[in-house]
Amino acid sequence: MTSPESHTLSVPGAELAYDVRPGTGGGVPLFLLGSPMSAAGFVSLAAHFTDRTVITYDPRGVERSKRTDGAAESHPEEHAEDIRAVIEAVGAETVDVFASSGGAVNTLALVARHPALARTVVAHEPPLAEVLPDRDVALRVFADMGETYRREGFGAGMAKFIAAAVHQGPFPADWTDGPAPDPAAFGLPTQDDGTRDDALLGQNLRNSTGYRPDFAALRAASTRLVIAAGRESERELPARGALGVAERLGIAPTMFPSHHGGFLGGEFGQEGEPAEFAKALRAVLDGDS
Incomplete structure (x- = not known):
């Protein structure tokens, strides 16, 4: 696998660290992101997409990305602008995005604000209390x-x-x-x-789980939205959040292998099914599922 090229980017209130793994093929870059999971959580998944340029980053306040504003909390809209800034710094007109957990929340905010930047978004298990029956x-x-x-x-x-x-x-x-x-x-x-x-x-x-997505903006967006949940975790809160978002958008959820961390291959001591997960993700991104 190509070694990542590491970069830093100054944005309002933070110094962001992001990585770019050049792919062997052309096409739209793939942005893999979470929150508060850092870039280190996507090493196994990135290894299955060597044909694409893969972007990862550390969200503000996480590992290499230091806050400079002294704020105690972050907001999904703030993260969305950080994601936008990284995409623009890479020089991509548009990207595909796999976003997990709080990263899925932040990416929903990105699509509502800047839909042209994301061609396809796979929002995996956003832990949104606002869309739950309870x-x-x-x-x-x-x-x-x-x-x-x-x-x-x-x-x-x-x-x-x-x-x-x-x-x-x-x-x-x-x-x-x-x-x-x-x-x-x-x-x-x-x-x-x-x-x-x-x-x-x-x-x-607080701000991630309590976020209220702009569903009108999401329905109107040019972005292809795929809302995903794990087959093993579908009754747990993050997956229930995904099912609630899919229902609000009027689309069927896409079930992925494994659980909330199904793409992990030993990162942070957690094991999922990264090979099967990557196969499912590729099929979704290629429009085959």
Whole structure:
């Protein structure tokens, strides 16, 4: 696989780091992105697209991309403008995008604002509480884990996040009334180190999960939108978010192999089915599925 060419880009409030892997063929570049997942999470998936120029980046406040504005939180519209800036810096007139999790949320914001920049977007499991039938409870669940993080620190907040992320189906109305999960049960620290700058719990959780997509703009966009969920995770919140978005757009969801991290091949200690996932993604991008 071609080694990535790393670059930096100054945008309002941040210095962004992005990578370009030149492809052996022509055609439209492929942008692989997540949030708060960094470029490092897409190494396995990128290896299956050596015929295309592949773009990856670290979202603002994540790993190499440093915030310069001192802000405590990021917003999907802000991320959308960062994505736009990277596309323009690469010199691409348009790109195909595979966007996962919070990255899918941010890319929906990009399409609503700049549809000409994205030819096809595969939005994989956007964790949007706003489109769920149990919206009000889900928003309380996210608010509670954010408050727990701000009050007790990373371990306590992340334990609540993991418990919610793997929950199957709608949240019961009394979800936040139950006993808090033990961080040690998930291998998380039980002591508060005093920091509150975690990219997930601190910077992105509230605004990403609470984002309200502009569905009128998305329906009117020239971009081909594919809303994707994992076959193994379809009852978990991020996949339920995908199903809710697809319903609002009046399109059928596309089911992908594996789970929320199905494209991972050992990155961050997580294993999906990257070869099968890449095969499914290529078929979608080629219009065969």
